Amino acid sequence: MEIRWLEAFVAVAEELHFGRAAARLQLAQSPLSQTIRKLERELGVTLFDRSTRSVALTPAGEALLPHAHRVFEELELARQSTRAVSGVFYGTVSIGFSGALNHLTLPPLTRAVRQRYPEVTLKLVGRVMTRDGVEQVERGALDLAFVALPLDPSPAVTTRLIAREPLGVALPVDHRLAAESAVDLVDLADDGFITTPGAVGSGLQEAGLRACVNAGFRPRVVQEITDPFMILTLVAAGVGVALLSAEVADIMPSGSVYVPLRGEPTYLNHAIAWSADNPSTVLKAVLAVAEEVLPTPD
Template sequence: MELRHLTGFVAVAEELHFGRAAARLHMSQSPLSQQIRRLEHDLGVELFDRNTRTVQLTAAGRIFLDHARKVLASAKVAQRAARAAGRGEIGEVSLGFAGTSSAVLLPLLAKAVAVELPGVELSLHGPHYSAETVSRVGAGVLDMGFATVPSARGLHTRLVRQDRLMLAVSTTHSLSARKSVRLEELAGERFVAFPSGRGSEVRELSVRSCLEAGFSPAIAQEAPDSFSLLALVAAGVGIALVVEAARSIRLDRVAFVPLAGEAPKLPVCLVWRRAEESEVLRAVLEVAKRTLRPLD
């Protein structure tokens, strides 16, 4: 049984005339009649009562007509789905993310993908530190990810955000009411920071910036994530250098103070494998290119 046989059968069943059905299908009547006879042979039943003047469906033909229409409709849906998948309009893309910078970017990208590619699902994984996200993308566990790295071996990177460092302090701290603060003013303070050795680019940039300002930060407590870190700041355990995107986490008793002068910046990039760009991944990357534009 072939789809073209079902198409011919439905045309004859709806027209109840072989000549009109053949014209509708842009074919001659003889091949259409042969298709119907072959279909009846395959099924082992007669689908039409024929005489020299009329064509009528048999009881079997009437039952078969409903099923034939459903099969042809399903085939059209499958055809459209396959073509859409070939254009990258249907599928799943796994996306890893790291830290608060991603929390700003994720909603923008997810909304744009939902509008422009409604058949594409973003499967979200995280939050992880940037090094872990890069590792998972490189290993093929994830299709793409947000990471605070300027480059990654074997991966494509596209800059999508520049996050400035700023100071987070308790609202009871003497620096909380300042319009800005110089890094060197923080030399005697106790700091809260992300763990060392976990691939936190925020910690590395913070420590490096303090060293360039002439002091080594005294880290009193480590925190595994941005929410915990800011909770410790709110409790007065210490101050912290965070990226400006951390302001999206709203906690009572935390004040954010800009750094004076040219604040250090953390590049946030979209990363993906060079050798494995599927059509659906290319489609999502195009949406990201239009949606996520880095600001100075």
């Protein structure tokens, strides 16, 4: 079995179209078909159901695909490892983040990585809430995710605290408390709140709910949205108020203000999460950079 046979198989399996797979591999369609037939003869199975209108994986093809992916993942890791010995890192690290809540933590990391390791590609995936980020790290869809603590324990995921920000409130500029230097959260008990959805496992939503309960009420949620900056936009539009960490104070859109809360603060604990079982040498290099530019706060 040759590597190029597996490469042809993966291309057809992902495209489910011999013409598109041939174009992707920069081959003519006839040599591609011949390569697939060689692989099928080698394995003694049929990998694709072919018709004039469609191509589909057979059960044998479905069984082979994850192993074929793993072969190429191992080859890439081998390439990375051999070059890392000489201090040269290349490859891709995928990073999940939520958006506005990471505007003080994501840019320092990405800038430092690009300056130190220009051959490393960073694949940035936005609107990733905490639970989704953890799940994607667990299954290998993400190498690194910005999340909020605490998390449900997971033996597959390692986390490190990188920042702690107290919650404050975003208000429309014409809100009755917008001109105050600080507000008591209980004074907002009758307001409608905009928040991230609880169903996606948002650390922001959980911290906001905890703050409201500690103040003696449960918030009346009028809108849920996954993008924190869109939350600010809806606040500016007068849809409601929102509990957000203090880092957003300097990116408030026109029509909104950020006001600190009085009393014992509720913190949003920002962290990064990764799998300790991830063998990527490039990820290890990025984590080392993160230790420098995003140290754990005292």
